[in-house]
Amino acid sequence: ELKVEQNPLFLSMQEGKNYTIYCNYSTTSDRLYWYRQDPGKSLESLFVLLSNGAVKQEGRLMASLDTKARLSTLHITAAVHDLSATYFCAVVLNTGTASKLTFGTGTRLQVTL
């Protein structure tokens, strides 16, 4: 059974600081996604990571994937209040043509002044 663990579960950080969210998964997978969820809203796709060593960056967020360690990181640079949200990683478990997602527990990020 595929298990996905995220840490930390909650992160309070000051504006301007850097921090990293970690996502570990238990079995081989084709790809990994990072999603953002604002309160009361649905999931917004941030990144898809397809191969070992993949790195994607968008603004102050950078995601990377190490398939050998079964680890992905989401790095936040110089946080701003607008980044406050819950972040989920999700790992794909392929079954035929299906690509069902197994989600991590989520990291609730709160950026304070």
Add this chain to the structure above:
Amino acid sequence: GAGVSQSPSNKVTEKGKDVELRCDPISGHTALYWYRQSLGQGLEFLIYFQGNSAPDKSGLPSDRFSAERTGGSVSTLTIQRTQQEDSAVYLCASSRPAGGRHAYNEQFFGPGTRLTVL
């Protein structure tokens, strides 16, 4: 060019009643997924459709839960004899078929239906 839509956005029901939740996927997306998000269990997969058939129902928590999809488009998730533990946000996602230009068939999520069972 709309995204995935779901209705109703909110549903409050009494324990023991049946409810139907609807999902309209993005046009042309043949794959459709239902997920559930609850405080105790996080985000969990329920069922997957490819066209009108459901090759993977492994996430449905009990036989009170069923889903169908007609015309390769709209899907309905039905919960019979609702219980308080069914209270959650039910999310639908759709994607193009795998392969070709869409080798990693990204899933696009709808806004969800918040179900509250009293």
